[in-house]
Amino acid sequence: MPSKLPPLSSLRVFEAAARHGSFTRASKELGMTQAAVSYQMKILEERVGTPLFLRKPRQVSLTETGERIAPVVTEAFELLRAAFVMAEDASHNLLSITTVTTFATNFLAERLGNFQILHDDLAVRLDTSMSVVDFSREDFDLGIRSGDGQWQGAETHLLIPAKFSPMLSPDLAQSVGGIKKPSDLLKLPLVDASDPWWKLWFDSMGVQSEGLRGNKRSRMGIQMLEARAAEAGQGVAILTPDFYRDSLKRGSLIQPFDDVCHDEGRGYWLVYPKARRNMPKIKKFRDWLLNEVKEHCN
Amino acid sequence: MPSKLPPLSSLRVFEAAARHGSFTRASKELGMTQAAVSYQMKILEERVGTPLFLRKPRQVSLTETGERIAPVVTEAFELLRAAFVMAEDASHNLLSITTVTTFATNFLAERLGNFQILHDDLAVRLDTSMSVVDFSREDFDLGIRSGDGQWQGAETHLLIPAKFSPMLSPDLAQSVGGIKKPSDLLKLPLVDASDPWWKLWFDSMGVQSEGLRGNKRSRMGIQMLEARAAEAGQGVAILTPDFYRDSLKRGSLIQPFDDVCHDEGRGYWLVYPKARRNMPKIKKFRDWLLNEVKEHCN
DNA sequence: CATAATACATAAAATCTCCTTATGTATAGT
DNA sequence: ACTATACATAAGGAGATTTTATGTATTATG
Numbered sequence: 163m164p165s166k167l168p169p170l171s172s173l174r175v176f177e178a179a180a181r182h183g184s185f186t187r188a189s190k191e192l193g194m195t196q197a198a199v200s201y202q203m204k205i206l207e208e209r210v211g212t213p214l215f216l217r218k219p220r221q222v223s224l225t226e227t228g229e230r231i232a233p234v235v236t237e238a239f240e241l242l243r244a245a246f247v248m249a250e251d252a253s254h255n256l257l258s259i260t261t262v263t264t265f266a267t268n269f270l271a272e273r274l275g276n277f278q279i280l281h282d283d284l285a286v287r288l289d290t291s292m293s294v295v296d297f298s299r300e301d302f303d304l305g306i307r308s309g310d311g312q313w314q315g316a317e318t319h320l321l322i323p324a325k326f327s328p329m330l331s332p333d334l335a336q337s338v339g340g341i342k343k344p345s346d347l348l349k350l351p352l353v354d355a356s357d358p359w360w361k362l363w364f365d366s367m368g369v370q371s372e373g374l375r376g377n378k379r380s381r382m383g384i385q386m387l388e389a390r391a392a393e394a395g396q397g398v399a400i401l402t403p404d405f406y407r408d409s410l411k412r413g414s415l416i417q418p419f420d421d422v423c424h425d426e427g428r429g430y431w432l433v434y435p436k437a438r439r440n441m442p443k444i445k446k447f448r449d450w451l452l453n454e455v456k457e458h459c460n
Numbered sequence: 461m462p463s464k465l466p467p468l469s470s471l472r473v474f475e476a477a478a479r480h481g482s483f484t485r486a487s488k489e490l491g492m493t494q495a496a497v498s499y500q501m502k503i504l505e506e507r508v509g510t511p512l513f514l515r516k517p518r519q520v521s522l523t524e525t526g527e528r529i530a531p532v533v534t535e536a537f538e539l540l541r542a543a544f545v546m547a548e549d550a551s552h553n554l555l556s557i558t559t560v561t562t563f564a565t566n567f568l569a570e571r572l573g574n575f576q577i578l579h580d581d582l583a584v585r586l587d588t589s590m591s592v593v594d595f596s597r598e599d600f601d602l603g604i605r606s607g608d609g610q611w612q613g614a615e616t617h618l619l620i621p622a623k624f625s626p627m628l629s630p631d632l633a634q635s636v637g638g639i640k641k642p643s644d645l646l647k648l649p650l651v652d653a654s655d656p657w658w659k660l661w662f663d664s665m666g667v668q669s670e671g672l673r674g675n676k677r678s679r680m681g682i683q684m685l686e687a688r689a690a691e692a693g694q695g696v697a698i699l700t701p702d703f704y705r706d707s708l709k710r711g712s713l714i715q716p717f718d719d720v721c722h723d724e725g726r727g728y729w730l731v732y733p734k735a736r737r738n739m740p741k742i743k744k745f746r747d748w749l750l751n752e753v754k755e756h757c758n
Numbered sequence: 759c760a761t762a763a764t765a766c767a768t769a770a771a772a773t774c775t776c777c778t779t780a781t782g783t784a785t786a787g788t
Numbered sequence: 789a790c791t792a793t794a795c796a797t798a799a800g801g802a803g804a805t806t807t808t809a810t811g812t813a814t815t816a817t818g
């Protein structure tokens with residue numbers, strides 16, 4: 163439908179030449195030679211079918227037609243420039259992160275304020291969702307995901323290894339006279355008995371745990387739900403202690419055993435596209451986050 | 461000052477792709493392959509520093525940033541398209557002519573109305589000036605000039621040969637008892653004795669005309685002034701009869717001798733740039749004018 | 759459920775645009 | 789007259805853009 167436009171490069175040149183009333187000055191602005199400007203204007207005039215400049219002795223001036231279109235072309239280019247300044251600005255100053263709920267709730271939420279203060283030029287958009295990150299399909303700069311760190315094309319940093327240990331509410335522990343040895347836990351309901359971590363943990367403690375099949379994939383991403391259930395006294399959950407420092411300190415959860423299992427290789431990872439690893443906003447967040455993790459989780 | 465824009469070709473592609481929400485459809489509109497669109501969008505995204513499209517299974521959709529700039533880019537391109545429609549329109553439908561005064565007054569003025577009626581899609585701008593036509597320096601489609609038809613780079617058509625014969629007002633003729641033979645004219649003042657045509661004409665009539673030097677260049681372009689002087693009875697002028705049919709018919713001028721001299725090669729010419737000889741508006745005017753001349757000046 | 763069809767990505771090669779260099783012309787200033 | 793300025797033009801080449809060919813993922817279909 164839209165009628166054919168002249169070569170766009172010639173329009174850019176026209177815009178500058180019209181603004182300066184001079185091919186030479188336009189060429190300087192555009193960082194090209196005067197010959198190139200002359201050439202482009204010839205192209206454009208041929209295309210439009212009518213001269214746009216009058217060649218006076220030592221200067222050029224616009225013809226009637228040129229005079230008519232020049233301001234419109236200038237306006238159009240200003241729109242474009244404005245649009246891309248906006249875009250680049252957004253690209254530099256808007257940081258959007260997608261993270262698994264657990265990490266957002268138990269780690270990021272309470273610390274993000276710090277980051278914002280540190281980098282008040284960055285606006286942060288935080289999205290919590292569990293789905294796999296695919297940066298080519300979703301509009302995020304960085305993601306935090308649980309897994310084994312194998313995401314192709316992505317730069318990854320292990321934030322928190324998948325360590326785990328049982329936790330429960332003090333009341334629940336009291337209800338069976340306290341938890342003295344691992345097998346005491348089996349007297350209580352497990353929040354999610356199918357979580358493979360249970361078997362791993364009991365195995366490592368040398369406790370026979372028939373019936374714990376561990377046939378499900380780990381659901382680290384939604385640990386948080388299990389944690390809430392445990393806090394509410396509904397059962398024992400197997401959780402990552404690093405995330406529940408606060409609850410443990412407050413006493414809303416207790417960790418009966420210091421023994422922490424480690425699901426080697428798995429954990430919470432920071433992920434972002436390799437190609438964008440050098441963007442300032444990405445560096446800023448990465449550096450900040452890695453430092454927070456280091457400081458906070460021994 | 462203006463910040464650098466991304467490659468313009470990629471913008472054109474982006475505009476179409478955003479509008480269609482599809483690389484394939486955009487490629488069809490732009491008359492290129494889908495691969496080319498994909499490539500251009502990659503370029504643009506690299507340049508802007510952020511993705512503009514999300515690659516979904518069998519479609520693409522704009523990212524937040526893409527969404528933000530798309531309407532602006534579309535608007536800019538619409539401005540450009542509008543500007544060039546205007547320009548092309550003007551280029552097609554505005555005919556500007558520069559002509560020597562004599563020809564305008566004595567020939568064109570009374571006939572141009574006809575042309576306008578015949579081609580009411582063309583707006584005619586008529587400029588009368590004597591200066592030499594240089595289409596690269598002045599904004600005209602066609603020129604009518606007197607001379608020998610030697611204008612380089614120009615297409616030329618002889619309209620009216622430089623024929624000439626003395627003319628004067630009837631009263632003036634009466635004042636010397638009428639003009640019977642050429643030498644009678646010498647009893648009267650010549651409007652411009654230095655006009656070389658005088659010598660040519662007297663010579664051709666076999667009349668000795670000492671004192672008529674003819675050292676000036678012909679000033680055909682301003683014959684009209686001499687004609688007015690002659691009509692006012694101020695002297696005898698040497699004029700091109702074709703231009704003064706009306707005055708002769710009205711009787712405000714008389715041409716005492718049918719003998720008409722011919723300054724071979726010289727005359728009134730229609731001139732226009734060779735490069736533009738095929739423009740419809742130029743053809744229309746040329747054909748009309750040549751026909752008018754043929755019909756009117758035997 | 760296998761197959762075909764659709765939409766986009768990517769690599770390599772061909773093409774073509776655009777720019778530069780070099781030079782020429784005309785004009786204004788000294 | 790001479791120099792400097794501004795634009796035009798031609799030739800050559802670097803680089804950008806496009807196409808061709810192929811791959812991948814997803815949806816639709818028999």
